[in-house]
Amino acid sequence: MENWQEISNLDQYDTPLFVVYEDRVKYNIEMALALVSGDLSRFRPHIKTHKMGEMLQIFSGYGIHKIKCATIAEAELAALNGMTDIMIAYQPVGFKIHRMMNLINTFPDCTFSCLVDNLETAKEIAAVAKEAGSVENKEIRVYLDLNTGMNRTGFPVAENVVAFVMALKEISGLKFMGLHIYDGHIHDPDPAVRAARAKPAMDKVLADADELIKSGFADLKIVAGGSNTFSFYSGIESVECSPGTFVFWDENYNRLIPELNFKPAAVLVCSVISLPAPGILCVDLGYKSVSSENPIEKRVVFPWNDDLTPIGHSEEHLTLKHIGPTDYKVGDRIYGLPYHVCPSCALYEEAQVVNDHHQIEKSWRIKARDKKISI
Template sequence: MITQFIISNGDKIPSPALIFNEQAIKSNISKAIETAGGPTRLRPHVKTHKTREIVKMQQESGISKFKCATIAEAEMLGLCGAEDVLLAYPLVGPNVDRFIELVKSFTETEFSVVAESRRGAELLSAAAADSGVEIPVYLDLDPGLHRTGIEPGNSAIELYKYISKLPYLKAAGIHCYDGHIHQSELSVRAAAANECYQASLSVQHKIEESGMKAENLVIGGTPAFQIYAQFPDVQLSPGTCFLNDWDYAKNYKDMQFDFAAVVLTRVISVHPEQSCFTIDTGCKAIASDPDSARGLILELPDAQPLYQNEEHWVFKLITNELPEEGQILHVLPTHICPTSALYSQAHIINSKGDWYTNWKIEARNRRLSI
């Protein structure tokens, strides 16, 4: 059992429930700042927690730049008074106009966005021109994930030049997300991350050699965070590490972040003849990706998941005594980011192990006010 989730008054919490350990989050923020070499190099992604309270904790630690994936997350950051927010997601359809409204609504925050094509840049330029606002735009590179972005090379350089010439757009730098880099072995991961960095750096240098500025390079997520931190000329955008999860713990043993989030669950049925038991954490209470086990029961790590339905999760256990009906257990999610989004609030425990308040998972909603 991980001691930071021994909750003195856990019997008062209805299950299933999302639990955040406040002290562990503070520790992870400090570790991220130490890894980066200072708060000014960090541009943490808020998709993992989606809460104002963690943003405020990061701001109090000297972090002023943030990254997000939705208009709602960007608006939440605006409500927190964030100085610099990068919406690292291609905008199409009504989201273009929503972004413009966001820029106009929070004038103390500099909002920027990414573009991966001429068409996308033209849509941003036209909307910005109609409203008379200037938008900083990052060139979105695809280093091998093939999800969004343009591959490094001459086409990327030409697109950056095109962005810089469009009315009401300001070419602000390069964004590169390396979601394909998830090798467990540190040396293999480091080699892949270095290749990604060199490709991004090459594009940046060629842009600057042509007479344009591309001073900002935002790169990576959590798996290669400590690797990119060795390069002094980049902004680092980890996200998962602030809460951590079972997938990262078992695959990236070189990273020493604390577990700061679990799902509190209860045993609702026991079947001794089948050596099985059922908990109340169904697929509506924990992320169903990736395809492997969706979480680890901290008290019963040998319990093997059999199947999961909307409100039930059935396990087989042959190495220990079966838990009792009504017993509280704690599940460490395999993927914490979408797990957080399944809850309207997180129950917060302090350094004494007391549940003392709740935090709203505000940006789980697709729309706040904009």
């Protein structure tokens, strides 16, 4: 495997490290834009993977100013870093509605929107907006979140979507923007199978959208998918695509989505801290440094050290079985690829950024890993 990961000044840094390769990030952005034929109106990247202001500034350099996010902190970070059309792909409930109102009033030059999937919550959002005294003449923009089979959130796509939207339209203080889909349950390795699974729900969505457009919703938008169904939705001209993981890519998608030629752009660097028994070594990559929601074999891989296999994991330690001729020593640095990069990134306060000369030259604060920035 090509040794693109090597860092020449790594001895100046402690581990574990979350490291980003800026040239690879830019390559991935350019690849993503190429999939939508360079049409910026069809591209709304999700920022939950990186949560960094510097990444948003790179987006701006490519003319990208609309994004999707999941938290109020991510939305605030976006507003602070040049994004002007910010979708909070989450249905706010309880006090989160008040935080969203504060966000809208704090950044009047930005357009914010959120998701809803039931009329009761939609009415609560409208009521809180009126009570909060939101920006004059500015309705709260909402998208209808649709459940296409993931069964996480959303109004069932098979039900009467048009009737729901008509009822939503009657709620004073809200402005219906369009339909939202996230189908993270579709992750078959064969892109044809993924497309076949996504198509029936999308056909229903497109039919509903056509009916709504005929009923007067001329500017209706459809925001659909993540990285897993990006290749399918990028071929539908009326859809805004919203991948997130593409910026860093990870081992999971590298295996599951072979048709997308994104490059891994983030690695985890750890150190050997102990050789407790023959054929066993331990590195400083515990639960607190790599996402651990998957089984142990699907947390981190070591493609440049394929003689290492994870066998034990705890808060500050990862124990590895060693079968091979390599003579590992305490203090050796080892590069790994996270299996799920998004929550792994969120475990670090900052990312170290590598330049074209294989040196760490700066760091980027992973600011929106915080639950709150100021709002």
